Amino acid sequence: FISSSSSGLNSSLSSSTVFDKKSKKKTKLKGTHISSGLLSLLHFLMDYLIEYGAETEGIFRVNGSLTALQELKSELLHKVNVGEPLVVTDRWDPHLAAGLLKLLLRELDEPLLLFSSYDHLLGTLEVKEERAQIQVLKAIIDTLPKENKQILTKLLNLFSLLSQNEMKTKMSPHNLGVVMGPTVMRPAGENFDTMMSDSSKVVDILAFLINQSMVLFKSTEVIYIADPVKFNENEIDKLSKFPSTDKLKEKKEDHKKYEELKQKHAELQNMYDRLRTEYSVLEAYSAKMGQKIVELEEIIEAEPAFFHRLYGINSGVTST
Numbered sequence: 477f478i479s480s481s482s483s484g485l486n487s488s489l490s491s492s493t494v495f496d497k498k499s500k501k502k503t504k505l506k507g508t509h510i511s512s513g514l515l516s517l518l519h520f521l522m523d524y525l526i527e528y529g530a531e532t533e534g535i536f537r538v539n540g541s542l543t544a545l546q547e548l549k550s551e552l553l554h555k556v557n558v559g560e561p562l563v564v565t566d567r568w569d570p571h572l573a574a575g576l577l578k579l580l581l582r583e584l585d586e587p588l589l590l591f592s593s594y595d596h597l598l599g600t601l602e603v604k605e606e607r608a609q610i611q612v613l614k615a616i617i618d619t620l621p622k623e624n625k626q627i628l629t630k631l632l633n634l635f636s637l638l639s640q641n642e643m644k645t646k647m648s649p650h651n652l653g654v655v656m657g658p659t660v661m662r663p664a665g666e667n668f669d670t671m672m673s674d675s676s677k678v679v680d681i682l683a684f685l686i687n688q689s690m691v692l693f694k695s696t697e698v699i700y701i702a703d704p705v706k707f708n709e710n711e712i713d714k715l716s717k718f719p720s721t722d723k724l725k726e727k728k729e730d731h732k733k734y735e736e737l738k739q740k741h742a743e744l745q746n747m748y749d750r751l752r753t754e755y756s757v758l759e760a761y762s763a764k765m766g767q768k769i770v771e772l773e774e775i776i777e778a779e780p781a782f783f784h785r786l787y788g789i790n791s792g793v794t795s796t
Contacts, residue, residue, distance in 0.1 A: 510584065510623045513556030520562045521577040522630045529570030530637050531644040537655050537752075540572035548576055582659045582763045588624055588631070591664035597681050598674065610688055617692065631660070632689040639686060649686040653679035654752045658760040668761050675753045 510518075529535050539545075544567070555562055581588055589597060596616050603609040617625060635656070638647045657678040663670045685692065 510621075510627070513553075514580065515623050515627070517552055517556050517562065518577065518580060518627055519630065521573050521580075522627075522634050524564060524568070524573050525570060525577070526634055526637060529574060531641050532570040532574075533644060533646050535570055535638055535645055535647060536574045536578060536652065537647065538571050540569065540575040544572055545575050545579065548572060549579065552576070578656065578659055579763070582760055583767065587662045588628055588660040590620060590624070591662070593619065594661065594663045597661060598677055600684075601677055601680060609684070610691055613685065613688070614692055628660075629689075629693050632685055632693070635686045636689045649683040650679065650749070652686060653682035654749055655756050657682045657753075658757045662760065666761065666764055668757075671757045671761060672754065675757050679749075679753060 525535070548568075552562060554560075593616055597613075600609050600612050600616070603612055617628065620628065635649070635652045638645045639649045639652060642648050658671060658675065661678050661681065663674070
């Protein structure tokens with residue numbers, strides 16, 4: 477249970493919200509496709525997930541209720557449009573917030589990693605040396621608009637946190653790449669065949685960005701390396717005694733069974749990854765097609781007579 481009165485999240489975030497309070501409309505930020513109100517909402521959702529969703533199993537993979545998602549989306553977009561503060565209520569949960577964050581990112585005019593960056597990002601997979609690959613990715617990220625870079629930085633930090641808690645979240649960098657790759661990185665034209673054929677590359681790129689997020693964004697966090705393991709004399713004596721032939725044979729059989737099970741598990745995991753990746757691509761593609769249908773319906777509704785004449789539809793009006 478999270479209430480707006482008890483959560484420190486609301487007070488810490490509402491002060492950073494940017495609105496055009498005179499016109500009470502969303503304002504486009506110069507040089508980017510992300511409005512100031514939407515920018516604040518994306519930051520708000522990510523901060524909520526960092527605080528409350530860092531150990532949630534299946535986060536970003538398990539979708540919340542579609543009805544609740546659409547209701548929350550309408551409510552929060554209305555708030556940012558009229559300049560009201562964003563607050564967390566008791567009906568929020570991490571899956572709902574993650575679903576909304578994913579939806580809002582998917583509905584941007586362009587993906588977070590812009591269309592113009594797509595081919596360059598794919599090209600980084602051809603760079604074999606890791607340090608060189610990181611430098612190329614840094615250069616590409618530096619070309620993004622400031623707002624996109626801000627969102628990407630926090631998003632990768634969130635993904636890194638979730639993957640560090642993989643034992644609880646079940647979300648490795650690869651798994652996050654599968655469910656979020658097509659949302660943040662798509663080709664210009666959003667061709668379905670291209671999205672499907674490039675899907676594994678997109679997963680690999682996002683997974684690499686998550687793994688290297690500290691290096692990419694020049695984190696000042698210090699990594700401490702533990703002291704080397706030291707054995708006492710009794711342990712060394714135990715290690716020096718070889719097992720019997722029967723024991724070795726038994727261990728060999730066990731190891732063979734283990735390898736067979738491991739291979740089967742890997743095959744099933746690969747099959748699941750392919751299906752999950754295809755689903756993520758379909759989800760992103762479907763969302764964009766849905767937006768285009770709505771836009772066309774609005775155009776038709778605005779000019780019905782024109783479309784009736786264009787397609788020879790009988791509008792019920794007889795000519796004289």
